[in-house]
Amino acid sequence: MVLPGPLVDGHWLAAHRHQVRIVDVRWYLDGRSGREAYLRGHVPGAVRLDIDTELSAPASRDAGRHPLPDPGDFAAALGSAGIAAGTPVVAYDDLGGSVAARLWWLLHVLGEPAAVLDGGIDAWPGELVPGSVDVEPVSREPRPWPGDRFVTAAELAAAQDAIVYDARTADRFAHGGPIDPRPGHIPGAHSAPWAANLGSDGRFRPPEELRERFAGAAGRPAIAYCGSGVTACHDLLALEVAGMHDTALYPGSWSQWGADESLPAETG
Numbered sequence: 001m002v003l004p005g006p007l008v009d010g011h012w013l014a015a016h017r018h019q020v021r022i023v024d025v026r027w028y029l030d031g032r033s034g035r036e037a038y039l040r041g042h043v044p045g046a047v048r049l050d051i052d053t054e055l056s057a058p059a060s061r062d063a064g065r066h067p068l069p070d071p072g073d074f075a076a077a078l079g080s081a082g083i084a085a086g087t088p089v090v091a092y093d094d095l096g097g098s099v100a101a102r103l104w105w106l107l108h109v110l111g112e113p114a115a116v117l118d119g120g121i122d123a124w125p126g127e128l129v130p131g132s133v134d135v136e137p138v139s140r141e142p143r144p145w146p147g148d149r150f151v152t153a154a155e156l157a158a159a160q161d162a163i164v165y166d167a168r169t170a171d172r173f174a175h176g177g178p179i180d181p182r183p184g185h186i187p188g189a190h191s192a193p194w195a196a197n198l199g200s201d202g203r204f205r206p207p208e209e210l211r212e213r214f215a216g217a218a219g220r221p222a223i224a225y226c227g228s229g230v231t232a233c234h235d236l237l238a239l240e241v242a243g244m245h246d247t248a249l250y251p252g253s254w255s256q257w258g259a260d261e262s263l264p265a266e267t268g
Contacts, residue, residue, distance in 0.1 A: 041128035082135030
């Protein structure tokens with residue numbers, strides 16, 4: 001089974017749902033339970049993976065709110081969801097792909113086939129089903145994260161040729177917000193709110209529009225960050241759709257950088 005690209009629409013998924021593993025990764029910053037939302041109704045056959053406990057290591061002041069999961073823990077989480085190596089995965093959420101993109105990125109950088117359901121759960125053309133899905137666990141070998149697709153705070157500070165995008169809202173980029181450790185953004189970063197990757201229909205803009213949006217990344221490396229390394233993956237997905245592949249994630253993002261008072265910040 002070959003995925004048509006990093007995005008799939010609901011009708012494609014309905015026609016191929018038995019050939020892929022569908023993963024529900026709904027998660028809410030306001031504390032609502034993604035698991036409860038899943039149990040109330042999900043795409044048929046979808047399993048669930050949790051951002052906080054399975055797609056991230058435990059939060060800390062030093063590492064940020066959503067550090068990269070340990071490779072062994074990530075492999076175990078995928079295995080428990082019945083996702084064998086090479087299994088095509090389609091992830092979805094109900095927030096424009098801003099959460100699902102995290103799973104896409106983690107699989108993508110490992111060379112695994114993965115896509116995001118464009119338009120999220122609302123794009124599914126059929127009925128939703130309640131409850132959970134039983135799957136047979138599989139064994140997966142842990143694979144290290146590729147160093148060229150992730151940067152540390154020190155590497156980001158030393159980056160000279162890369163363009164840096166901040167996927168938070170423009171207001172948080174300029175002034176910070178209640179969940180940010182301090183106001184501002186990484187010096188030299190460009191504001192690129194993830195939601196602007198979407199059109200009025202809630203789906204990703206066409207590749208040519210995204211290429212224009214990220215024109216600064218043409219011919220140079222691009223690094224994305226956000227509050228905690230989740231919605232930054234939405235910018236990375238948009239860059240991929242635009243045909244720009246020399247990209248990396250700063251996983252610690254502002255929750256790590258901003259918590260370290262020795263690191264500089266810009267406001268406005």
